[in-house]
Amino acid sequence: MTTPHLSLNGQEPGQSDAIIRVRDLVVGFGHRTVMKGLDLDIRRGEILGFVGPSGQGKSVLTRTILGLVPKRSGTIEIFGEDVDGLTVARRRQLEQRWGVLFQQGALFSGLTVKQNIQMPMREHLKLSERLLDEFARLKIEMVGLKPDAADKYPSELSGGMIKRAALARSLALDPEILFLDEPTSGLDPIGAGEFDDLVSTLKKTLGLTVFMVTHDLDSLYTACDRIAALGDGRIIAAGTIEEMLASDHPWLRSYFHGKRARALTTPAQAVPPGYAHA
Numbered sequence: 001m002t003t004p005h006l007s008l009n010g011q012e013p014g015q016s017d018a019i020i021r022v023r024d025l026v027v028g029f030g031h032r033t034v035m036k037g038l039d040l041d042i043r044r045g046e047i048l049g050f051v052g053p054s055g056q057g058k059s060v061l062t063r064t065i066l067g068l069v070p071k072r073s074g075t076i077e078i079f080g081e082d083v084d085g086l087t088v089a090r091r092r093q094l095e096q097r098w099g100v101l102f103q104q105g106a107l108f109s110g111l112t113v114k115q116n117i118q119m120p121m122r123e124h125l126k127l128s129e130r131l132l133d134e135f136a137r138l139k140i141e142m143v144g145l146k147p148d149a150a151d152k153y154p155s156e157l158s159g160g161m162i163k164r165a166a167l168a169r170s171l172a173l174d175p176e177i178l179f180l181d182e183p184t185s186g187l188d189p190i191g192a193g194e195f196d197d198l199v200s201t202l203k204k205t206l207g208l209t210v211f212m213v214t215h216d217l218d219s220l221y222t223a224c225d226r227i228a229a230l231g232d233g234r235i236i237a238a239g240t241i242e243e244m245l246a247s248d249h250p251w252l253r254s255y256f257h258g259k260r261a262r263a264l265t266t267p268a269q270a271v272p273p274g275y276a277h278a
């Protein structure tokens with residue numbers, strides 16, 4: 001029997017291919033400290049699922065990495081560069097290397113799908129209208145939308161189509177990292193499963209690194225290579241689903257072995273504590 005080792009930032013000795021490295025991060029609002037010295041590594045080419053109780057700061061961490069929320073202390077390195085020392089121009093270059101899918105999809109309601117996808121391209125690249133149309137068509141195809149979705153407005157789309165359109169927009173600049181904030185929330189289980197499959201396929205075909213905030217156990221089982229769990233401002237554990245299942249941390253036990261989790265796990269997926277799949 002092997003007892004899986006759960007590291008606090010998922011970084012094993014000798015593994016250093018972290019595309020994002022967060023160290024001793026402190027973030028707060030007024031008197032409330034949300035991140036209390038958090039360490040986390042996101043490794044190149046993985047889908048890292050980020051879980052934790054509501055209101056613990058999963059979105060805050062994402063927004064802090066993206067530079068949308070200021071940190072009080074600690075370091076954030078992206079592609080090996082400390083984001084604190086970046087010039088405005090360098091920061092802009094960095095921002096082109098990631099795509100973000102916020103929780104509500106956040107498409108501009110007054111723009112068609114095509115125009116939404118072209119927004120980041122118009123902002124960062126100088127392309128002819130013909131190329132803009134061609135690239136938007138490619139992204140629409142990439143996320144599994146029909147070509148006629150291009151000229152539709154968000155109000156004419158189903159929830160699943162909105163997620164796909166927003167995903168297409170987050171892929172507009174051919175990013176290396178994708179940040180997804182609860183991408184399957186609001187989708188029915190079949191739609192959510194299809195979206196997870198799409199993200200896994202895109203990760204493989206485009207070589208993406210994906211950071212996915214999620215409450216969706218199905219996504220953790222089927223799409224994520226590793227999982228990091230947040231609790232009380234720190235990472236309480238990071239590892240594979242098998243390692244999470246084997247943990248005896250109270251929150252992880254109730255999350256991964258609770259009623260909802262039991263309904264989900266098939267005998268092939270359920271792993272008794274203390275065992276890891278070979």
Ligand SMILES: Nc1ncnc2c1ncn2[C@@H]1O[C@H](COP(=O)(O)OP(=O)(O)OP(=O)(O)O)[C@@H](O)[C@H]1O
Pocket residue numbers: 029034052053054055056057058059060061
């Ligand atoms: N701009 C802000 N100003 C003040 N407090 C904030 C701000 N943004 C987030 N918070 C607080 O930080 C805490 C963490 O919020 P966050 O949205 O990151 O939680 P979460 O873990 O993503 O929750 P959920 O799973 O419900 O989406 C919450 O208490 C929230 O109210």
